[in-house]
Amino acid sequence: MKRFSCLRRAAALVFVLPFFAACSPATTAPSLAPVAELRPGILQGYLSPQAVPNSLALVSPPPTQGSAAEALDRAINEQVLTLRESPRWQQARRDAELRFPAAADVFSCALDLPINTEQTPQLxxxxxxxxxxxxxxxxxxxxxxxxxxxxxxxGQASCTPEQENYLRKDGSFPSGHAALGWAWALILAELAPERQDAILARGRAFGQSRVVCNVHWQSDVLEGRAVGAAAVAALHNNAEFTQAMQAARVELSTLRSAGVTSPGNCASEAQALSDLPDEIPWPANR
Structure with a gap:
């Protein structure tokens, strides 16, 4: 199969629009040069179509019917359904939000710094x-x-029932949320190595929220992380990305020196993320 060409990228946009549905443009700091939008609120990435990792070549196929891997997916799914309406379920609903500025708060507690257009516009x-x-x-x-x-x-509702109509048309494997969440975690862990354990744990939990939400299987999330890691590897070969990383690193260092910390309700988030049913088999690998 040919690499992810410009034509396929355009076709994929039809499917990815619901993934980023209803995104509205966020205020951009005046000092930053404009970046083209693929649609309102969705900025053009750093990678050219040829540089985007080919997930079809990268990931293993989804578990086949009757396999041990499929049985594990179903067993995990049955157990997480017991979390419905719990704090972890509500956190999964919050993690489903990819619109900015709300999405910027995902890693604020793990980073222990605010992420917004006023204090960290580069990040x-x-x-x-x-x-x-x-x-x-x-x-x-x-x-x-x-x-x-x-x-x-x-046949059970997800934590985002309002999204289910278009999610039915959007393939489950691999998880896009898990890919971007793990990509963000790797990027932030590099920028703030003093917080890397908390950041990586939050990136893992962000992907697991898709399992809790009843919109992804465990194997979707595991392979999503692999795609996210591949995207970050590709990004490190992009000069514009590496320049942006350096600018973001300076922002974070300045805030740390000023004694700024996260304004979020971090204790509540930590408690919600720790809420899991007993004996749930969260595997590191499939």
Whole structure:
């Protein structure tokens, strides 16, 4: 299969629009040069179509019917359904939001710094643009496999019922949220190594929120992380990205020196993320 060409990237946009549905433009700091939008609120990424990782070549196929891997996916799904309406379920609903500025808060507690257009405009834009790269990277495999999502199989509502109509048309494997969440975690861990454990743990939890939400299988999330890591590897070969990383690093250092900390309700978030059913088999690998 040919690499992710410009034509396929345009076709994938049809599928990725619901993934970034209803995104509205965020205020950009005046000092930053304009970046083209793929649609209102969705900034162009750093990677050219030829540089976007080919997820179809990268990931293993989804588990086959009757396999041990499929049985594990279903067992995990059955157990997370017990979390419905719990604090972890509500956190999964918040993690589903990819619109900025709300999405910028995902890693604020783990980073222990605010992420916004006023205090960290370089980092804010870095996250918006890398979201596009990591999200698009999943679509070669998504469009090929068109795996059904858990709520389509088990008949139970997801944590975002208002999104289910278009999620039915958007392949489950691999998880785009897990890809971009892990990409963000790797980027932020590099920028703030003193916070890397908390950041990587939050990136993992962000992907697991898709399982809790009943919109992804565990294997979708595991392979999504692999795609996210591949996107970050590709980004490190992009000069514009590396320049943006340096600018973001300076912002974070300045805030740390000024004694700024996260304004979020971090204790509540930590408690919600720790809420899991007993004996749930969260595997590190499939």
């Amino acid at each position: 804010y834009r870095l996250l918006r643009r890398s979201l596009t790269d990591a999200g698009f990277a999943t679509y070669a495999a998504k469009n090929h496999y068109q795996r059904q999502r858990p709520f389509m199989v088990n």
